[in-house]
Every structure is written in C-alpha cells, then in structure tokens.
Amino acid sequence: MDQEFMSKVETKVDAPATQSTLDATAIPAPRGAAAMQLKDVSVSFHGRTAVRDCTFDITKNRVTSLIGPSGSGKTTLLRALNRLHDLTPGAKVGGTIMLEGTDIYRGDITVTELRTRVGMVFQRPNPFPTMSIYENAISGLRFNGIKKKSILDEAAETSLKSAALWDSVQNRLKVAASNLSGGEQQRLCIARALAMDPEVLLMDEPTSALDPIATLKIEELMTELKKRVTVIIVTHNMQQAARISDDCAFLLMGDDRAGELIEFDTTEKIFNNPIDSRTLDYTLGRFG
C-alpha cells in the first residue's frame, strides 16, 4: 500500500502543479450524506485567530483526515467539533458546525448530548488510571447515569470487541487499565468512546505516541470502524492519511499565523492531483 502510494506520488512529481489561482475549497465533490457540515468555521483565543475559513462537509461512514504542518490549526479545528474549547477561557468559535442538521453551538442540543454523539480519542492514551479495564470501557455510560449491569456488561463486550481488544483482555477485565501496553491503552480509549455508540469519532493524532505495530493495528481498526461510525482524524503522518482516509482536508498557517483551509477533496485527489500547488508541496514533503 505504501509503495503503491509512493509510486503514484513519484509519477506526479513531474506534473505541472502551479494552479493556485483556482479556489480549491470551493470545488464540491459528489458524495454521500453529510454527518457534519462546517461553514466558515474559525476558532480564536483571546481575540487571536488560530484557525479560520474552514468550510467542508464530512461524509458519513468515511474517514476524513485533517493534515497540515504544525500550527496549521488541525487539532484546534477538531476540538471545535465536540465543543472541547468551551472550558478554555477566551476561546471563541465562529461560523457554524452542523451535526445531522443541528447547529452544535446554537441549536437544540446540549453539550453533554453532543459529546455522547461525537466521541473523541486523544493524542496520548489516557485511560482513567484509577479504573479497571472494564470500568474504563463503560465509564461514559456510567457518567451518563446508566447503571443497569446487563447493559453495561454488553456495552463493555461489544465496544472492546469493536476496538479489537476483547480477546486479549476478556480474562483480566478487573485489572487496572494502566497495566496495558500503550497500544492496548489507546484501543481501550477507542473502546471507551465506542461504548457510547457515537455517530462521529474524532481522533487527534491517535498513533503519534505508539510504535509501528500498534499504529498498524489502530489503522486497521479505523477501516473496520467506518462501517458504523464516521471518523475524523488529525494526523502528522502523510502516509497514514493516504492509507486510511477517504477524504482529506489540508490546512496551512497563513501570514498572520492563523491556520486556514487550503484544500478539501478526496484523499486520492489531494495526494495525486491537488488544485493548489502548496498541497502538492506538502504531500511531497517539500516543507512541513
């Protein structure tokens, strides 16, 4: 897969790629129903814009990757999608973000409900250290008042199976989660998010703290997961974006140090035939 991708790229190196006069973000691509829609989304902290002008649709049951160099606002944008900026003093989110037609900041949806529908996996594995594997897996349900043991047991098994963790932990569910390896901990965090049965799963560089084998396992998992959940992933790793994502948004830091969306399209197009020359430069590793 990797080699296939690299060879594709190499054939493209010679192709002319200086058509930045076109507005890359305005090109609509035909695809399925949107799980989330972003329109002119911007995030600022204490009046300083961190990311702006993000308009694109996230299609259901696809993996959408956000790529771009450090400081381009990928993570900031991702965290706006489940209102994780709410508790940051001075943070302001502009534009509109729709989840299945509901404006998540102004619409008829509480932040708690939003977060149960839009799950999140973080950069570093962060299982709750005082809880067992089982308790971690069902922690979201517990926080939301579900106490019935039959539901919790079933959710634990289903979510751990979905995260490809059940086989290795089913005999030690009561063990502290910190006994797991880094890769297993991250899959536990995925299971924890999946237990809520979310519609969208946000992943913030979920493999950047993991070794290659653990990374591969999580990548395989994502391909499986998109059958039931829409995945949005931030990644620094361009090969990873190329391998696993169907759609791709490329962000770049502007002159005023605010990130902005340069181009959004299918991953194939972004990597093989982007409209903006900066996209090609980045995916070829000419900067970043």
Added chain:
Amino acid sequence: MSDIIDIEPKDAGHAMRDEIRQISDRHRARRQLRSRLMVILCGTALAITAIPLGLLLYQLFRRGLPVILHASFFTQLPQTPTLIAPNATGGVSNAIIGSLVLTLYAAIMAIPVGVLVGIYLAESDSKLAAVLRVISQTMAGAPSILMGLFAFAFVLQDLHVGFSAIAGSFALAVLMLPVIVISSEIAVRGVPNTLREAGLALGAKPHKVSMRIVLPAAVTGIVTGIILAISRAIGETAPVLLVIGGGYINSWKPLDPVSALPLSIYENAKSEWPSLRTEVWGIALVLVVFVFVLSLSARIWASRKQQAR
C-alpha cells in the same frame, strides 16, 4: 596527493584536540575536589540534623519506656500522689481517649470541607477561589493559640457550649483546615488535564469529572495531606488548652470535658511531684509513637496505591 590532504588538516585537528583534553583534565580535577567538598558539607549538615533527633528519641525511649510499661498507665485515670504514696500517679487513659476523640471529631469536621475547598481552588479560576487561597495560606501560618482563642470566643461564649471535646475539636479542625485545603489543591492540580478532557469528551458533566475522575486520581496526595494535618493537630496544646476543660473522665461524648496528651504533658511538667514529671516522658512517647504509626501507615498505603496503577 594524499600527503597534502591528509596531513595538514589532521595536524590542526590534533593540536586542538590535545588542548581541549588538557584543559578538561585540569577542569575535571578541580571538579572532583569541589564534589568531595560538597559531599562533606552535606554529610555534616545531615549529622547536625540527625544527632539531636537521635538524642531526643533515645532520651524519650530511655525515660518513657519504663513509664508506659506500668499496666496502669494506659488503663487508669490520673491520681495526685500523696506523701504516703508519692509514686501513685495512676494513668493517662483520659488523655489518650481525649486525644483520640478530639482528633476524630476534628477530622470529621475538617476533612470534607477541606477536600472540597481544595478541589474548588484547583478547578476554578474565580475571584472567590483566589480569595479563599489567600485566606488558607494565611491561616496555615497563623499561631495555633489563635485557633484556641477563636474556639473560646465562638463556641464557648457565642454558642454557650461549655468546656468540651467538641470545642477543642472545633479549634483543631480550624487548624487542620488550611493544611488539608492546600495539599488537596496541589494534589488535584497534579492530575493531568488529559484525564479531565477524556471525561468531558465522554459527555460527563464537570462536577462528575471532578468527583469520579479527578478526585480518585488525586486521592494519594489528598490522604497524605490529611495525615499531615492530623499529625499536627494531635500534638497541639495551645488550641485545646483554653476550651476542653481537662476532664478527669474517660468519655467519648462530644459535650463532655476531656483531656489530651499534649495538655497532660503541659500540666504534669509543672507539677511539684517528681513522679508526675517523670510520667511526662511516657506521655510524650505515646504521642510520638502514635504520630509515627499514623504517618508510616499512610506512606505504606500511598506507595501500595501508587504501585497498583
């Protein structure tokens, strides 16, 4: 060809390398000397600290052990010696029970409030939090007799409660409170933010995140602070001096006047009877052993808890 390319730059490099090595050798010798000097200094400082402590413990055990080996020491109430029986001092059962009662009630009052305020200070950026923080830091440095005066004025005079265990517990609780608040705040602040975010991202409300994720993760630090506060409170004389009444009875009731180990030390040490003055060593030994066991068990518990993670 190779002559020119090889020899010239190599020579220059070597000259530089030799000089660097010479200088660093001289420097290393100086550093080793300085290092030895520092080790000696540290050792001396350690000895200055350890010797008085060792002497104190030695005296405490030498003089205190014979006192507490009398069965009556733990079981009987105090007696005043007479000319016929100058060594009949009875025991200090009332002070032992009194100290336990005072500390127990004080802990019941101070722990919930202290821990909750500590969590609040760590999790909130409000002005109130800033004010509370300054107040607790000031209280932590306040002389302990002040707590006694406050308990006297508030519990005894304003609330019209007599000399009692509860009044002493109140004074001790006020003394413990800032210690618990400050250590709880530090422990809660030490919990990584990623855990809070993980909880919020699962749809947990902020108070649930505090109580179900942050508090359990900070519990070792909080308990260490509580033990520290209890150890400090149990050895204090000044706050209880004015308000507990020094009762000569064994009582667990909050409204009864009680005695306390530090108070017995204070009173016995003033006595004209040598037997009572000797008894002081036994009381002090009990107090020290009590605090030692308390902090040792807390340490063992904390390290086990840490290992389990």
